[in-house]
Amino acid sequence: MGGLKAWTELEPGGIVVRDEAVQPRTGGWRTGLRPDADLELCVDCLLCWLYCPDSAVRLDGSAFAGFDLDQCKGCELCAAVCPTGAIEMVRDGD
Amino acid sequence: MATDLTQARLLTGGEAIVEAMCQIDPDVVPVYPITPQTPIIQGYAKAIADGRAHGEMVNVESEHSAMSAAIAAAVAGARTMTATSSQGLALMAEVVYIAASMRAPVVMTLGNRALSGPINIHCDHSDSMLIRDSGAIQLFAESAQEAYDLTVLAPRLAEHPDVLLPVIVCVDGFTLTHSAEPVELLDGEQVRGFVGEYRIPHPLLDLATPTTQGPFAMPDYYFELRRQQAAAIEGSLAVCAALGEELGELTGRRLAAVEPYRLDGARRALVCLGSTAGTAKDAVDEARDDGEEVGLLRVCSYRPFPAVAVRESLADVDEVIVLDRADSPGGSPPLAVEVAYAAGPVRSHVYGLGGRDLHPADLRGIFAGDAGHYVGLRGGEPCPA
Numbered sequence: 001m002g003g004l005k006a007w008t009e010l011e012p013g014g015i016v017v018r019d020e021a022v023q024p025r026t027g028g029w030r031t032g033l034r035p036d037a038d039l040e041l042c043v044d045c046l047l048c049w050l051y052c053p054d055s056a057v058r059l060d061g062s063a064f065a066g067f068d069l070d071q072c073k074g075c076e077l078c079a080a081v082c083p084t085g086a087i088e089m090v091r092d093g094d
Numbered sequence: 095m096a097t098d099l100t101q102a103r104l105l106t107g108g109e110a111i112v113e114a115m116c117q118i119d120p121d122v123v124p125v126y127p128i129t130p131q132t133p134i135i136q137g138y139a140k141a142i143a144d145g146r147a148h149g150e151m152v153n154v155e156s157e158h159s160a161m162s163a164a165i166a167a168a169v170a171g172a173r174t175m176t177a178t179s180s181q182g183l184a185l186m187a188e189v190v191y192i193a194a195s196m197r198a199p200v201v202m203t204l205g206n207r208a209l210s211g212p213i214n215i216h217c218d219h220s221d222s223m224l225i226r227d228s229g230a231i232q233l234f235a236e237s238a239q240e241a242y243d244l245t246v247l248a249p250r251l252a253e254h255p256d257v258l259l260p261v262i263v264c265v266d267g268f269t270l271t272h273s274a275e276p277v278e279l280l281d282g283e284q285v286r287g288f289v290g291e292y293r294i295p296h297p298l299l300d301l302a303t304p305t306t307q308g309p310f311a312m313p314d315y316y317f318e319l320r321r322q323q324a325a326a327i328e329g330s331l332a333v334c335a336a337l338g339e340e341l342g343e344l345t346g347r348r349l350a351a352v353e354p355y356r357l358d359g360a361r362r363a364l365v366c367l368g369s370t371a372g373t374a375k376d377a378v379d380e381a382r383d384d385g386e387e388v389g390l391l392r393v394c395s396y397r398p399f400p401a402v403a404v405r406e407s408l409a410d411v412d413e414v415i416v417l418d419r420a421d422s423p424g425g426s427p428p429l430a431v432e433v434a435y436a437a438g439p440v441r442s443h444v445y446g447l448g449g450r451d452l453h454p455a456d457l458r459g460i461f462a463g464d465a466g467h468y469v470g471l472r473g474g475e476p477c478p479a
Contacts, residue, residue: 006318007319007321007325014322015296015309017303018303018305019303021306
């Protein structure tokens with residue numbers, strides 16, 4: 001039970017403040033394919049960001065800025081919704 | 095101190111609470127008018143239509159949803175009030191526990207009425223007892239005046255940084271909610287000054303500090319969070335006492351966890367909740383006029399239960415007699431258990447279920463030892479030893 005807080009140290013109601021929380025890296029659940037973007041074709045429509053069921057699409061302001069593979073599960077939704085074919089699923093490790 | 099009749103308005107308990115709500119002017123009021131509801135919701139809706147209140151009234155699809163919406167609004171950062179009664183509270187009960195565990199400072203009026211069945215819409219305290227262990231604060235009003243005063247006090251108590259719990263102002267159904275009596279109101283400015291701005295430590299809509307609210311807690315944290323909740327409601331007794339004094343300076347009326355009435359020199363004392371204390375005070379006065387050494391202890395704060403104050407108030411009394419307006423079939427009535435645990439041996443009576451009247455003569459019979467355990471019951475039986 002090491003590292004666990006006493007009841008007197010918890011926020012009221014067990015509220016978790018993001019910056020104090022352990023940040024999970026769930027990209028390890030990915031099963032073989034990862035997205036790869038061709039920035040020549042990307043038009044910054046951000047449909048991939050909108051559809052991503054996690055938070056694996058990075059933004060720079062309102063511009064597409066690549067993928068956070070620590071969060072990506074390889075679901076392929078981003079590739080499916082990309083209107084310009086800029087996102088391709090490739091084998092992890094390639 | 096008595097209400098100043100020259101300054102008072104003739105209001106039902108429900109209307110007095112609506113006046114308090116208009117003065118507090120909460121941001122969000124999620125409601126569902128299940129039968130039986132209280133007249134508070136229709137009164138508040140009219141106040142909005144008349145421009146006297148400015149809250150967002152959310153018409154949800156059940157009392158379960160009313161408390162769910164209230165929690166969401168309260169943790170988002172909005173002062174939130176609602177009202178319920180009887181079966182509505184029974185449906186809401188699951189979510190009342192969650193409000194307490196999420197430390198959502200929702201203020202709610204409970205028009206105390208019987209639970210089905212048989213179907214009945216009249217006064218008793220079975221609904222309060224259903225959520226006894228929810229972690230919500232329950233304050234019982236004796237009069238429409240006190241229903242108003244407690245409603246003004248409730249947001250400060252709920253939102254206090256050491257408390258952060260739902261506060262339920264319990265008001266006897268019909269006896270208080272629908273009966274008119276003189277009620278002295280504070281100025282709106284006084285109430286606004288007393289309740290102040292709504293502030294909680296981590297509003298969900300504080301986007302600069304994102305939070306998870308109501309997280310899952312496995313065996314490694316559930317117990318700690320329950321302990322934290324218990325500490326908050328235990329500590330609320332002192333906060334409530336201080337707020338009662340602060341509000342008392344504005345109103346000139348005493349507001350405290352317990353109210354001793356003619357306990358000096360009393361050999362026998364009644365203990366009860368809510369409006370029955372008014373009847374009991376009359377019975378005590380009559381008995382005192384007849385030379386009987388009797389008194390009354392009214393408990394205003396049922397949760398948290400002021401065990402020390404109860405014990406000290408009853409220390410010199412030979413016989414403590416507890417009146418419960420709720421039964422625990424197969425067990426002992428809830429207030430009697432509480433007082434017994436706090437103060438030693440007690441005699442206990444159950445009365446008034448489903449709106450059955452209790453008269454001063456019944457209370458005189460209780461003092462005299464003539465009453466059965468169930469007072470006012472046709473075919474009564476002797477008090478269990």
